[in-house]
Amino acid sequence: MLKITALISVAIIFIGLIALGYWYAYLPDKENNAQNTEDIPLFFGRLKETSGLELPESKNTTFRWVLSVNPELKRETLSGQGFSANEISTDNAVQIETFFKDNGFKINQNNVIVGRVSGLVGYEKGNTVCVIAAGFSGYKEAEDLSSWEAPNPEKKDVDVRCGNLTN
Numbered sequence: 001m002l003k004i005t006a007l008i009s010v011a012i013i014f015i016g017l018i019a020l021g022y023w024y025a026y027l028p029d030k031e032n033n034a035q036n037t038e039d040i041p042l043f044f045g046r047l048k049e050t051s052g053l054e055l056p057e058s059k060n061t062t063f064r065w066v067l068s069v070n071p072e073l074k075r076e077t078l079s080g081q082g083f084s085a086n087e088i089s090t091d092n093a094v095q096i097e098t099f100f101k102d103n104g105f106k107i108n109q110n111n112v113i114v115g116r117v118s119g120l121v122g123y124e125k126g127n128t129v130c131v132i133a134a135g136f137s138g139y140k141e142a143e144d145l146s147s148w149e150a151p152n153p154e155k156k157d158v159d160v161r162c163g164n165l166t167n
Contacts, residue, residue: 038128040081063161066110080163093156130162
């Protein structure tokens with residue numbers, strides 16, 4: 001009887017340790033999130049260096065980030081850094097997005113918009129979030145996008161904005 005009680009006690013302790021380990025592994029890790037907060041100007045510098053693209057210097061900016069859509073839409077206006085690259089090739093626009101993916105950023109489905117002449121994709125990594133808006137060159141100046149045709153479909157205008165969530 002003593003052996004059975006001891007075995008049950010060891011089993012309960014073992015299960016408790018597994019549960020504690022599981023719970024600890026899925027706790028929000030503030031230290032890990034701090035490590036996953038990008039220094040945005042430095043990140044943009046690496047983008048320029050790695051891609052070889054001549055991108056403009058980043059400037060202070062704000063942008064909207066959708067935090068959640070269910071059960072209700074929650075948005076936050078973030079401050080951060082951003083730049084605009086106009087009339088770049090499609091290949092260069094793709095290269096910018098690929099850089100985000102290659103550096104551990106994941107697409108955030110709440111921040112994706114697809115249109116006929118432009119679109120926006122939100123990326124996140126830890127507390128750092130970014131939006132990349134891209135479209136045919138000249139779309140921002142068009143008065144009526146429903147009938148607008150791109151003068152040069154091979155050229156794109158790309159806006160990149162990044163900031164850090166504070167939660």
